[in-house]
Amino acid sequence: MADSSRPAPVRVDDADGAERLVAETLGIMRDLEALLGRESDHVRVGRLAEGLAEAPQKTALAGVYLQGLQAVKANAVALARFAPESIAVLREAHGRFAEVVAANQAVLATARSVSESLLRNLSAELTRNAEPKGYGSGGYGSRPAPSPYGHRRSAPLVLSRSL
Incomplete structure (x- = not known):
């Protein structure tokens, strides 16, 4: 039984088909590259x-790009025969x-x-501030001896996903 959700495999039979496959793959690569650039720019400045x-768009483009690469691999011999210059351009663009x-x-x-470091530091600070201070072996204000069971009492950490 054939999977109808998968597109039919691309088969290159002539120079036009070879150029079209390379151009489509390059186009998807450019779109994905631009999207990754925007994502990196936003994350770098904290947005x-x-x-x-x-x-979701990145995931979809990546899937289409991988399908394009599979088609290029499947038609490597035909592409080398019909469009060797385009293959060189594709290799350079892929690099x-x-x-x-x-x-x-x-x-x-x-x-x-x-972000993991910030959360770890925040949790440690909350735990440190929540521990009772009293008389211990170190004098006034020192921390009590740790639990013999190795458990530390910590306050719950609440995150806001709306930020």
Whole structure:
């Protein structure tokens, strides 16, 4: 039984088909590259909501791009025969695109690391402030001895997703 949700495989039979496949793949790559650039720009300056607003479109474009790459791979021999110059252009564009993807991933990883660090520091501060201060082995104002069970009492951390 065939899966009707999948498009029919692209088959390149002539120079026009080869040029069309390469042009479509380059177009999708340019669209995805522009979207990744916008996302990176927003996240770099702290506008996370704007940066992540186009995630569904990014996912859709990435899927179409991967399908295009699969079609290019499946027709590699025909493309090399009918459009060798276009293949060279596609390789060069793919190299630039890989740099944009790497930069985008670095920006997102940095934002994730910073936000995790902020949350960890906030949680530690809330826990420290919530611990009772009293007389302990260190004198007035020192912290009581830790629980013999290794548990620390911490205040709940509440996040607002509307920010």
